[in-house]
Amino acid sequence: MRHELLLIFNDARGAFSGWSNLLTLLVAVPILLLAARSWFAEVPADQAGFVIALFGFAVGLSATHLLAERVQYHQTLGMLAEEALAVRSALAPFAILLAMAVILAAGLAGLVHPSGLGYFLAAAGAGIAARGLLLIVLSASSSGGNYNALSRALLRLAGDWRSGLLLGLAVALSAAAGSALLAKEASMALALLLPCIPALALASLDAGSMRFLAQSGFSPWQAIRKHARALVVFGGTIVPVYAMTTDLVTAAFAGGLVIVVLLVMIVRLLCYRLYPKRLADFTASILLIAVILAGIAVPLLAPVVFAVPVVRLWGMASNSTWRIA
Amino acid sequence: MTEAIALDDVCVRRGTDMVVHSLSLAIDQGTWFGLMGANGSGKTTLLRALAGRLPIARGTCRLLGAELAGRRAARAAQMGFAPPIESLPEMMRVREALALVGGDLDTAIGNIEGLGDAMAIPGLLDRWIGDCSSGMRQRVAIALAFAGGREIVILDEPFNWLDPVAAFDIRHVLRARVDKGLTLVTALHDIPTLTTCCDAGLVMAEGHAALTLTKDQLIKGAMDPLSFESDMIQALRTRTWT
Numbered sequence: 001m002r003h004e005l006l007l008i009f010n011d012a013r014g015a016f017s018g019w020s021n022l023l024t025l026l027v028a029v030p031i032l033l034l035a036a037r038s039w040f041a042e043v044p045a046d047q048a049g050f051v052i053a054l055f056g057f058a059v060g061l062s063a064t065h066l067l068a069e070r071v072q073y074h075q076t077l078g079m080l081a082e083e084a085l086a087v088r089s090a091l092a093p094f095a096i097l098l099a100m101a102v103i104l105a106a107g108l109a110g111l112v113h114p115s116g117l118g119y120f121l122a123a124a125g126a127g128i129a130a131r132g133l134l135l136i137v138l139s140a141s142s143s144g145g146n147y148n149a150l151s152r153a154l155l156r157l158a159g160d161w162r163s164g165l166l167l168g169l170a171v172a173l174s175a176a177a178g179s180a181l182l183a184k185e186a187s188m189a190l191a192l193l194l195p196c197i198p199a200l201a202l203a204s205l206d207a208g209s210m211r212f213l214a215q216s217g218f219s220p221w222q223a224i225r226k227h228a229r230a231l232v233v234f235g236g237t238i239v240p241v242y243a244m245t246t247d248l249v250t251a252a253f254a255g256g257l258v259i260v261v262l263l264v265m266i267v268r269l270l271c272y273r274l275y276p277k278r279l280a281d282f283t284a285s286i287l288l289i290a291v292i293l294a295g296i297a298v299p300l301l302a303p304v305v306f307a308v309p310v311v312r313l314w315g316m317a318s319n320s321t322w323r324i325a
Numbered sequence: 326m327t328e329a330i331a332l333d334d335v336c337v338r339r340g341t342d343m344v345v346h347s348l349s350l351a352i353d354q355g356t357w358f359g360l361m362g363a364n365g366s367g368k369t370t371l372l373r374a375l376a377g378r379l380p381i382a383r384g385t386c387r388l389l390g391a392e393l394a395g396r397r398a399a400r401a402a403q404m405g406f407a408p409p410i411e412s413l414p415e416m417m418r419v420r421e422a423l424a425l426v427g428g429d430l431d432t433a434i435g436n437i438e439g440l441g442d443a444m445a446i447p448g449l450l451d452r453w454i455g456d457c458s459s460g461m462r463q464r465v466a467i468a469l470a471f472a473g474g475r476e477i478v479i480l481d482e483p484f485n486w487l488d489p490v491a492a493f494d495i496r497h498v499l500r501a502r503v504d505k506g507l508t509l510v511t512a513l514h515d516i517p518t519l520t521t522c523c524d525a526g527l528v529m530a531e532g533h534a535a536l537t538l539t540k541d542q543l544i545k546g547a548m549d550p551l552s553f554e555s556d557m558i559q560a561l562r563t564r565t566w567t
Contacts, residue, residue, distance in 0.1 A: 148416075148455065155416055208414035215378070215408055216426050216469075217401055322401035324378040324412065325339075 032290060033111055035297025040113040051296075052109050052116035053123035059105040060127020062285075066278075067094045068135055098128070154204040157230070164230035167198040168237025175238075176245035191250045192257065195238055199258055202231040203265040207280060210272035215324055220273065220317040224266055231262055263306070264288060270313040273320045328387065329354040329477055329508040330375065335384035335394070337367075337374040343382070344370040346532045352525070354389075354476075357500065357509045359519040359538070362529035363561065368512040369481055371529070375510065376479045377401025388477070405478035407470035410462035410486070415455030419446070419465050422454065427472035436474035439501065443494035444468060459486040467495065477508040484518065496522055516554050520547035528557055536560040 040048045071094055075085050102124050109120040157163045175191040182190065205227060213223045235258035242251035267287060271280035287309050295302035330352040337345035345367045352358045362368050373379040375386070377400030386394040393400045414422065420430055423446075427433025430450075434441060441447060444464035449457065454465060463486040470478050483499075484492045500522055503509050513519050519526055519538075526538035536557065538546075546553030 148453075152416060152453065206414060206416035208412075209417050211412060212408070212414040212417065212422065213425070215412060217398075218425075322377050322398055324373055324409065 032293035032297060033108070036112040036293050039296045040116070045115070048113050049116055049119040052113055053119040055105070055109060056120035056123030057127040057130075059102060059120075060124035060129075061131050062127075063098055063101040063105075064128045064131035067098050068131065070094065102128075151204070151206070154201055155206055155209075158202045158204040158227065159230065161229040161233045164202055164233030165237055167202065168234040169241075171195050171198055171234075172238045172241030172245070175242060175250075179246045187246065188250050191242060191246050192253055195234070195254055195257060199231065199234060199261040202234050203261050205265060205268055205272065207272040207277035210269055214273040214317070214320050215322065217322050219321050220270060220314055223269060223273070227269065228262060228265065231258065231265065234258065235262070267310060267313070270310070270317040273317040274313070327354045327390075328352065329356075329389060330358075330510070331385075331387040332375075333385045335371075335374070335386060336382045337370050337379055338382045339370050339379065344532050345374065347384070348529075348532070348534050349384075350527055350534065350537070352508060352510060354508050355503060355506045356524035357503045357511070357522055359523035359526035360510065360512045360529065361514070361516075361519060361526060361557070362512075362535070366529040367532040368529055370532075372406075372479050372481050372510065372512055375400065376404045376406040378406065403475060403477060405470040405473050405475035407466040407478075407480045407483060409481070410459060410466050413454045413462055413465060415453065417454055418450070419452050419454060419457070419468075420450040422465065422469060423450075423472050426469050427474070432474070433468075433472035437468050437471045439498045440468065440471055440495065443498045444491060460488060460491070463487055464491065476506070477510070480509070480511045482512050482514060484513075484515070516546070516550060516557070519543065520550065520553060528560060530561050 040051075074083070102121075106117060106120050106124070110117045171194045175187070175194055178190040178194075179187040181187075210223060213226070218226070235255060238258070239251050239255040242254050264284075267284050268280070271284045274280065275283060287306075291302050291306045294305040328351050330350070332351075333349045335345060335348045336343055348367075348371065360368050360372070370379060374381050377397040380397050381394045384394060385392060386400065388400060388403050391399075393403075423433040423437075424430040427436055434446075437446060444467060446464065446468050449461055449465065452461070454462065457465065463483070467480060467483055470480055483495070487495065496518065499507075499509060503524075511523075513523075520543045523538075523543055524540050526543065527534055528536040528538070542553075
């Protein structure tokens, strides 16, 4: 556990090494938290609960995912394999770290919306259970629980524009069928839910490959063009078909959803060129949380909160082309 | 003979530390240049700066006659460079990595020429890099340095991790490529390769040039390896910068 805490401390020190980054954290986060708190006070309880629950699920899922990866690392490549391979001695410190992460995030959730704590904890539990279940399923599978195989399959899907076309057609035709068979609200909900998972799958990125592209002379723009093709084809397929088979509003929302996923992918891609995976995910998460909080507090501010750091990241990522530190 | 690389008073930083200090050297076209030195002496930093993977803080760097000290991307575009094996992407197949660097797989394989067979690359093409052993990754890294078809290639300790047969075969193919006009710069740790394969060399210590080695000195070294090694160690210990 001391080993992991030391790494977390070093990562945080790396991410906020510049005074401007630290100042941004110290000033912007409390302001955004206060703004989010005031926004939550105004929205209906069920809506606020839904947003908090989404946050909780994401925290539970990603914290468990991260810790599962760390246990696997320690059991195979790490310096503390002996301790990590003894299940009891490995699980206790990681369970404590998981609890610490959930409590910290619950504290933030409690700050912005005290009555949403229950939603948060329930959803975080669901996130932990979902990731835990995936671990059990994978380790029981005939492939010997090869998580890499799943990641590789996703990356292959994301790397081929034809996947975007096929998935786009499948989603668009399913939505069209829904629109013919279901009531308007239900068909609209279905049309917006259907593209979520394919869009996320097509936005899969591998940190090592992104660094390799940078080291091989690919500029950020070239790397984005190479990796966003399937997602762009997906969006380009569903939007016109939605417009013809459902309605323009649903098509616009679906297009917006694909653009948001694309922008998140671009942020991750830029971060992967600059930092080791863990630090890159951490940096991208902080940026996206800041954008979400800004979007909740002052919606007009969200594009600025997004654009300013992204322009800076882009400059640094361009400078990383060919570079091996 | 035309100079492929000419450095004058070059300094290179790594983070905030100056690692290479006022280093000058000249490497002729169509030669194999060997770089030796203790761990931490600045060999890797110098090679990365030469290959445009790090900026040059001061000095001049001419590649095939063009001054490129301030143009990192132009240096990188002119040189083949073997990436460190730990930075190879685990989630890519060997064929995909080669195709990326060479433009397409056929071009990359064509550029690798005889090295492909010496390194058994055809058998590795469909492998995920993440499933490759260190020796296989080393072969992939060397293949990547040649995949772009550059006239100057830089390899940092290319024989690490390789089995003796592969090392032997690769040395011979590299020598044949140099004899056909390739300019090869390698960091090395073994004196026999330096004396038997290289046309010239440099020993680095603490970021400085400690000893320059001419073809004649290397031939003599090959004939009397013990004296040669002893001279080199003494040069490193006395730290008389040349």
